[in-house]
Amino acid sequence: MPGRPSPENKMRLLGIETSCDDTAAAVVVDGYTVESNVLASQDEFHRAYGGIVPEIASRQHAETINAVIELALRKARRGFDDLDGIAVTCGPGLPGSLVVGVAVAQAAALARDLPVFAVNHLHGHLFANYLENREQPNHPPPVTPFVCLVVSGGHTDLIAVESPSRHRVIGRTLDDAAGEAFDKVARILGLGFPGGPAIDQLARSGDPRAFDFPRGLIRNAGYDFSFSGLKTAVRYHVDAHPEDVERRCADLAASFQAAVVDALCEKTIRAAGDASVTTIALAGGVAANSSLRTELRRRAADAGIAVLVPPLAYCTDNAAMIAAAAFYRGEQGQVRPQDLRIDPNFAW
Ligand SMILES: Nc1ncnc2c1ncn2[C@@H]1O[C@H](COP(=O)(O)OP(=O)(O)OP(=O)(O)O)[C@@H](O)[C@H]1O
Ligand SMILES: [Mg+2]
Incomplete structure (x- = not known):
């Protein structure tokens, strides 16, 4: 397995990420040292529609990708000649978004x-x-085996990681992803897009015990999740008590968030315990949620399990993580530039 950077063993990769609505590029050495991490958010272009419009996403990627890559190289004080390779997201994601990053990576790889x-x-x-992790300079790199909860806008997956090149999916959502539930409930509460950060912020001033919302599948054996019943429960409550959206919005946000966090923590800690691992890693956009970070750490500590959480900028979509994945998976991901293809349904 590749180790931390050393003078003899340096692999500098340009990462490119355009799978959804963020245009991102980064320069990363040996899957560890982030020389630059640039991101152009498209939130302002999608906000008026209450969600991501695929056509707008791909156009915006096409307009900004070259400038984002140039900026990532400039911030890293590097040129293409300093690179040892290009890592690009091929899927899963929106086809029209993926194709922009892949086409640029292919062209650059062939030209250089x-x-x-x-x-x-x-x-x-x-x-x-x-x-x-500059937020926690002494945080240990993950030692396998560990369990990773990948909790994002499109996925809620529990992964048993045996080594950087071997992992198994041991649980997943049977319906909505947790991030999707955050976004849909935010829309019900009139909090705008993206919903996760808005609910996270508002929940700080609410009572998480104000409403007893369902924790889907929490008592079931196995490690699968379900969030659509929770979202529907919030909708039914708001339909029956529309005045609560004005008067008790913070309580609704806090109670909804508590139900999501409870289900995520319960299953993840149980999976780690059953697998006898001593480390849980958190990943994906919902890993930016302050309550999930705090609560998972607290409950895992009670069970003698350490929790690793990436810095906020590496939880939501970014290109540094793409370069890191390419470094650790090495030849498993290497393809001839002319064979590079998007794979919108790329499975684990
Ligand atoms: N602080 C937060 N609390 C809760 N959810 C959050 C927070 N910050 C971001 N999110 C949610 O994270 C999601 C975006 O995460 P991410 O960028 O990883 O998803 P994605 O790339 O769209 O989906 P996927 O990675 O599954 O393809 C959104 O649903 C957003 O609401
Ligand atoms: Mg993502």
């Missing part, structure tokens, strides 16, 4: 005669835990 690595976006979220 560089190796290219086809990266699964979900592997990227997982390998965000291997990047340097």
Whole structure:
């Protein structure tokens, strides 16, 4: 397995990420040292529609990708000649978004005669835990085996990680992803898009015990999740008590968030205990949630389990995590540039 950077063993990769609505590029050495991490958010273009419009996403990627890559290289004080390869997200994601990053990576790799690595976006979220963590300088790199909860806008997956190149999906949501539930409930509460950060913020002033919302599948054996019943329960409550959206919005946000966090913590800690691992890693956009970070750490500590959480900027979509995944998976992801393809349904 590749180790931390050393003078003899340096692999500098340009990461490119355009799977959804963020245009991102980064320069990362040995899957650890982040020389630059640039992101152009498209939130302002999608906000008016209350969600991501695929057509707008792909157009915005096409307009900004070259400037984002140039800026990532400039911030890293590097040029294409300093690179050892290009890592690009090939899926899962929106086809029209993925194709922009893949086309640019392919062109650059052919023009500069560089190796290219086809990266699964979900592997990227997982390998965000291997990047340097300036928020916790002494935080240990993940030691396998561990359990990773990947909790994002499109996925809620529990992964048993046996080594950087071997993992198994042991649980997943049977309906909505947790991030999707945050976004849909935010819309019900009139909190705008993206919903996760808005609910996180508002929940700080609410009572998480004000409403007893359902914790889908929490008592079931196995490690699968369900969030659609929770979302529906919030909708039914608001339909029956529309005045609560004005008067008790913070309580609704806090109670909804508590139900999501409870289900995520319960299953993840149980999975780690059953697998006898002593480390849980958190990944994906919902890993930015303050209550999930705090509560998972608190409950896991009671069970003698350590929790690794990437810095906020590496939880939501970014290109540094794509470069890290390519580094750790090495030849598993390397393809000839002319064979690079998008794979919108790329599975774990
Ligand atoms: N502080 C937060 N609390 C809760 N959810 C959050 C927070 N910050 C971001 N999110 C949610 O994270 C999601 C975005 O995460 P991410 O960028 O990883 O998802 P994605 O890339 O769209 O989906 P996927 O990675 O599954 O393809 C959104 O649903 C957003 O609401
Ligand atoms: Mg993502």
